[in-house]
Amino acid sequence: MDWVALTPEEWTAVRLSLKVASLATAASLPFGILVALALARGRFWGKTILNGVVHLPLVLPPVVTGFLLLVLFGRNGPIGSFLAEHLGIVFAFRWTGAALASAVMGFPLMVRAIRLSIEAVDRRLEAAAGTLGASPVWVFVTVTLPLILPGIISGMILAFAKAMGEFGATITFVSNIPGETQTLPALIYTFTQVPGGDAGAYRLTLVSVAVSMAALIASEWLAQRASRRIEVE
Amino acid sequence: MSVDIDIRNRLGRFDLDVRFSAPAGLTALFGPSGAGKTSVINIIAGLVRPDHGRVAVDGEVLVDAELGIFVPTHRRRIGYVFQEGRLFPHLTVRQNLVYGRWFAPAAGRRDDLGHVVGLLGLGALLDRRPGRLSGGEKQRVAIGRALLSSPRIILMDEPLASLDEARKAEILPYIERLRDETRVPIVYVSHSVTEVARLATTMAVLAEGRIAAVGPTDQVMQRLDLLPEAARSEAGSVLETTVESHDEAFGLTTLRSPAGAFRVPRIDLAAGHRVRIRVRSRDVIVATTAPQGLSAINVLPGVVAEIGAADGAAADIRIDCAGEILVARLTRHSIETLRLRPGLPVYAVIKSVAFDRRSIGAPMHGAVAGGGGT
Structure with missing residues (x-):
């Protein structure tokens, strides 16, 4: 059974992938909820464009998304140089950059799941909360948010799973630096490029399948539990 | 308020x-x-x-x-x-x-x-x-x-x-x-x-x-x-009454109102409770003489106060029973044959079984005759 044990190098990649995916999911959640709200309920000029931009990473070749990130968030890019200069945040060739690329790629999945659940909310319940004295912010916190929780959970898990597997945009944007940006898929790719790397590639493939499967099952289970709890009449 | x-x-x-x-x-x-x-x-x-x-x-x-x-x-x-x-x-x-x-x-x-x-x-x-x-x-x-x-x-x-x-x-x-x-x-x-x-x-x-x-x-x-x-077939008069007594043998309750006594199917309330009843106008029969040999128990004397406009074959007449108004829905034919006109003394007749759970109100909570209520 020795061949299943991960080498330190592989462990590093798995841990890095988990770290990247967690940050990507957590950091994009507030934006995901806001954008989903705007798309589900907002009436404003440019809504179609916003919708298009959000969904673009889903249809663009990942390498194009990675290249655009490099252009915008690279050291000399307009956003990248601004952030580095004023806030000290650097994305280029850092693990945070891998998180940014994963977040962008997972964002459409997250927004979609949350948006669908917002559209399913019975707005008459929100009106009822208003008559009971809840201001719009409180209505959102005490009624809307709990009702869309299943959608938020499944959106987060989808984004997490997507981030775990993100490869094209990440490698284009932040390269494949062991210990810094070499995530699980990037290491599998590296293994396939060197002689004798097969065993490592197999082991990481198993890890990858296990993590994705667990995420999907957890998402299904949590969503079911949440919707059973609220049991719409 | x-x-x-x-x-x-x-x-x-x-x-x-x-x-x-x-x-x-x-x-x-x-x-x-x-x-x-x-x-x-x-x-x-x-x-x-x-x-x-x-x-x-x-x-x-x-x-x-x-x-x-x-x-x-x-x-x-x-x-x-x-x-x-x-x-x-x-x-x-x-x-x-x-x-x-x-x-x-x-x-x-x-x-x-x-x-x-x-x-x-x-x-x-x-x-x-x-x-x-x-x-x-x-x-x-x-x-x-x-x-x-x-x-x-x-x-x-x-x-x-x-x-x-x-x-x-x-x-x-x-x-x-x-x-x-x-x-x-x-x-x-x-x-x-x-x-x-x-x-x-x-x-x-x-x-x-x-x-x-x-x-x-x-x-x-x-x-x-x-x-x-x-809504007209359900329309009628609303009267405030007080429970007076119960007739256990026949399962009837007597309700007292200014217009007179109503006997209705037994209701489970102690004497003194206020009850609101609705007398549907289509349930009211009008007689010009005191009726005899009639199964209906509730007979209330009154005076025709007003005869309403005809509505198809029917019209409503308002009967003043000691200050309370009862409305009866009659055919124009009956109004004509009985020669009803304002001022004519008449008897309003209502069957007890015309009162059901839907037309008898529950107690006004805690209210007894002469006090409370709204």
């Missing part, structure tokens, strides 16, 4: 032009569907903004379109009971009930949870979720939730419309208690004469976006020409 409404609003091709006052007690907003009843209470609630006019509670302006005043819904302190309950599915019954309390100013809080739970019989439901409640239970919780937000007005939009007869009968007594025990004005939207006759202290008839009549229920009820077509 009172609510004053004077509004004009245009919604598509529908014109609403309504002015009335709802005093303490229960004001029924009565009319056929499409008359604009729900629009009126949605304007009171702040869910709809009227084009023109004014809404005030106890003199405090909630809406004044001309002055640009519009208090948002959540600052109005109204309790709204919707037709479909609208309980929060993610909260338990207890959490639903106390929801409004989080937002009510501490100083304005009146009823405590225990009192409302007792009033509405919710004790056994507290830890359940709305999805598991019956229609009637949901509406009781919805009423309790509105009440616990310490509202200055309670609005009810056909709260019984989606329930079957048995469930309606289950809730009506609770609404009666609410009306009699709290001093909060209730505006109650309904198209059911039965409900209005039983519950309302004040009645406003709404037809095609306009108020056709408004006043004390017993008076408005008699003006049948104001009622929509479909």
Whole structure:
């Protein structure tokens, strides 16, 4: 059974992938909820464009998304140089950059799941909360948010799973630096490029399948539990 | 406490032009569907903004379109009971009930949870979720939730419309208690004469976006020409009576009213309790001489006060029985043959079995003859 044990190098990649995916999911959640709200309920000029931009990473070749990130968030890019200069945040060739690329790629999945659940909310319940004295912010916190929780959970898990597997945009944007940006898929790719790397590639493939499967099952289970709890009449 | 409404609003091709006052007690907003009843209470609630006019509670302006005043819904302190309950599915019954309390100013809080739970019989439901409640239970919780937000007005939009007869009968007594025990004005939207006759202290008839009549229920009820077509067969007079005695052998109860005694199928109330009864005009027979050899037990002497306009084959005549008005719906043929005319002494005859659970109100809680009530 020795061949299943991960080498330190592989462990590093798995841990890095988990770290990247967690940050990507957590950091994009507030934006995901806001954008989903705007798309589900907002009436404003440019809504179609916003919708298009959000969904673009889903249809663009990942390498194009990675290249655009490099252009915008690279050291000399307009956003990248601004952030580095004023806030000290650097994305280029850092693990945070891998998180940014994963977040962008997972964002459409997250927004979609949350948006669908917002559209399913019975707005008459929100009106009822208003008559009971809840201001719009409180209505959102005490009624809307709990009702869309299943959608938020499944959106987060989808984004997490997507981030775990993100490869094209990440490698284009932040390269494949062991210990810094070499995530699980990037290491599998590296293994396939060197002689004798097969065993490592197999082991990481198993890890990858296990993590994705667990995420999907957890998402299904949590969503079911949440919707059973609220049991719409 | 009172609510004053004077509004004009245009919604598509529908014109609403309504002015009335709802005093303490229960004001029924009565009319056929499409008359604009729900629009009126949605304007009171702040869910709809009227084009023109004014809404005030106890003199405090909630809406004044001309002055640009519009208090948002959540600052109005109204309790709204919707037709479909609208309980929060993610909260338990207890959490639903106390929801409004989080937002009510501490100083304005009146009823405590225990009192409302007792009033509405919710004790056994507290830890359940709305999805598991019956229609009637949901509406009781919805009423309790509105009440616990310490509202200055309670609005009810056909709260019984989606329930079957048995469930309606289950809730009506609770609404009666609410009306009699709290001093909060209730505006109650309904198209059911039965409900209005039983519950309302004040009645406003709404037809095609306009108020056709408004006043004390017993008076408005008699003006049948104001009622929509479909409601006329259920129309009649509303009388306040007092339980006098029970006849156990025959299962009858005698009710005393100024117009005379009514004997009705037995009701389980001690003597002295007040009961409101509705005498449907189609159940009243008119005789010009004291009838003999008649099965009907209730015979009340009176004087013809007014003969209403003909409506097809029928017409309504109003009979003054010692100051109380009974309305009888007769064919024009009978009016002609009996030569009925105002001033003629007559006898109004009503079968005891014409009274059923729907036309006899439950006790006005705690009210005995001569005191209390509204």
